[in-house]
Amino acid sequence: MEATNYIELSYWQVGAAALLILVNGAISMVLKLGLEKRLVTAAVRTVIQLLLIGLVLQWVFSHARWYVVVAMMVVMALVAGVAAVRRTDRRYPGIWLNAILSVWLSSWVITAAALFGIVDVDPWFKPQYAIPLLGMILGNTLNGISLGLDRLGEELTGRRSDVEGLLALGATRWEAARTPLSRAVRTGMIPIVNTMMVVGIVSLPGMMTGQLLAGVDPAQAVKYQVVIMFLIASGTALGTVGVVLLSYKRLFNHRHQFRYDLLTKA
Amino acid sequence: MAAECARQGAAFHGKLAIMPGVPGPTLLEAERITRRTPEGETLLADVSLTVAAGERVGIEGPTGAGKSLLLRALSLLDPIEGGALEFRGSPLADGDVPAYRSRVAYLHQSPALVEGTVEENLRLPFALRIYRDRSFDRERVVELLGALGQEPSFLAKQKGDLSGGERQVTALVRLLQLAPEVLLLDEPTAALDPGSTALAEELIVRWVEAGERAAVWVTHDPAQADRVATRWMRLAGGRLAPADDRGRNGGEE
Numbered sequence A: 001m002e003a004t005n006y007i008e009l010s011y012w013q014v015g016a017a018a019l020l021i022l023v024n025g026a027i028s029m030v031l032k033l034g035l036e037k038r039l040v041t042a043a044v045r046t047v048i049q050l051l052l053i054g055l056v057l058q059w060v061f062s063h064a065r066w067y068v069v070v071a072m073m074v075v076m077a078l079v080a081g082v083a084a085v086r087r088t089d090r091r092y093p094g095i096w097l098n099a100i101l102s103v104w105l106s107s108w109v110i111t112a113a114a115l116f117g118i119v120d121v122d123p124w125f126k127p128q129y130a131i132p133l134l135g136m137i138l139g140n141t142l143n144g145i146s147l148g149l150d151r152l153g154e155e156l157t158g159r160r161s162d163v164e165g166l167l168a169l170g171a172t173r174w175e176a177a178r179t180p181l182s183r184a185v186r187t188g189m190i191p192i193v194n195t196m197m198v199v200g201i202v203s204l205p206g207m208m209t210g211q212l213l214a215g216v217d218p219a220q221a222v223k224y225q226v227v228i229m230f231l232i233a234s235g236t237a238l239g240t241v242g243v244v245l246l247s248y249k250r251l252f253n254h255r256h257q258f259r260y261d262l263l264t265k266a
Numbered sequence B: 001m002a003a004e005c006a007r008q009g010a011a012f013h014g015k016l017a018i019m020p021g022v023p024g025p026t027l028l029e030a031e032r033i034t035r036r037t038p039e040g041e042t043l044l045a046d047v048s049l050t051v052a053a054g055e056r057v058g059i060e061g062p063t064g065a066g067k068s069l070l071l072r073a074l075s076l077l078d079p080i081e082g083g084a085l086e087f088r089g090s091p092l093a094d095g096d097v098p099a100y101r102s103r104v105a106y107l108h109q110s111p112a113l114v115e116g117t118v119e120e121n122l123r124l125p126f127a128l129r130i131y132r133d134r135s136f137d138r139e140r141v142v143e144l145l146g147a148l149g150q151e152p153s154f155l156a157k158q159k160g161d162l163s164g165g166e167r168q169v170t171a172l173v174r175l176l177q178l179a180p181e182v183l184l185l186d187e188p189t190a191a192l193d194p195g196s197t198a199l200a201e202e203l204i205v206r207w208v209e210a211g212e213r214a215a216v217w218v219t220h221d222p223a224q225a226d227r228v229a230t231r232w233m234r235l236a237g238g239r240l241a242p243a244d245d246r247g248r249n250g251g252e253e
Helices: A011-018 A021-030 A036-062 A066-086 A095-118 A127-158 A160-169 A173-198 A206-213 A218-251 B002-009 B067-074 B094-103 B118-127 B138-147 B152-156 B164-176 B194-209 B222-228
Strands: B026-036 B042-052 B056-060 B082-087 B104-107 B182-186 B214-218 B231-236 B239-242
Touching (some): A036 A127, A066 A095, A066 A127, A095 A127, A095 A218, A206 A218, B042 B214, B056 B067, B056 B194, B056 B222, B067 B182, B094 B104, B118 B152, B118 B164, B138 B194, B164 B194
Parallel strands (some): B056 B214, B104 B182
């Protein structure tokens, strides 16, 4: 990709855009929404957080060693795992470990498939590819995992008597848990499937848009986007199934007992 | 009745029926079962209970005494903090638990039914691996429903249209068709009218007498207690003790 194909932004251009927050401020004041303070915080956070991640990325891009990239990828996976659990309502001991493991393994396996196989990046740790690929897979996998976990907690709480009724009849733990488990996996996978249904019709995906802005040939941008969609879909599927199965192992013991007592409201 | 005895008895080794008053072999033996909350509060304290074939053990106790917890512990639905359970003289390995639960059947006070008709609910267990060699026997189910005062048309009723009592009837028939050996009954007639209650009591008593079987029966109703139980226990404060004085002083101490 040539870096000269787009207009480089200066800080005063960014500042001019930031002034647009005044539109929100004015609306808030006229309509007495009371959002002024939050708007200022949000604006400042946007700027600071993005500047910081920019610095980090700049540093990683200029120190393109495999261990630097891997360290960055570890941090990203950890943050995603924690974020996934933070969005859930019902938790159990070990949920953090399970979520981090699922997010980590699934996103790394799929990213590795992309870096070593599909896109065939040389060297594989080239940050320009490794970081955004992992980032996009992580963002969606974490979404699937948190939705799946949340639904599982809901199903197991709401259908506790169904699950225990089946166990009491002589069902194995797997037979008793199967319906809640598959509902949870389904819930985790639906958003990406829905996205794939309407992509390009309702909205242009962020990465493709970014590439277009950067002057990439639309046909190439589309190819990248298609690849990414399938990476995301498979990562989400792996991560969701992983976290649901790990949760199952945790909440149903070898004596075919449902440990409802382990589920607590966050 | 004789035909039913023969048919049910054929599924079991040995005797066709237990003579009333003569204790049969020990089916269930719970020794010093202890349940505690994670905070250390004791829910069941060293509860021991031996149930022999032919016995109908009544369990009474105030609300919150842990009666349901005891039945859940006996059906291994909850992990126990102490004690041991044996069925027909053998301890239970982890893998035996589903088979154990098919032979020692727990009937929840407000049983869970799936969406659909009564028949679909009655067919549900046969989808489980443990019953893979058995199949739904409509004739048998109609017979059981008849004994509980229900017409065969009851099978077509939708779950949503069932009263609390009809749910209990459905769940009871669902269990009995599977021919378990021990019934763990948690107020099985709580939602039934007196007529249906009498039929259910009669059916369960006959059931126990028709093979090497037993029942553990939790109830609030002293009169029912006198009708159905061959032996009485009282659970209070998580402790189980014989309640032989029951009836003479109304169960109060």
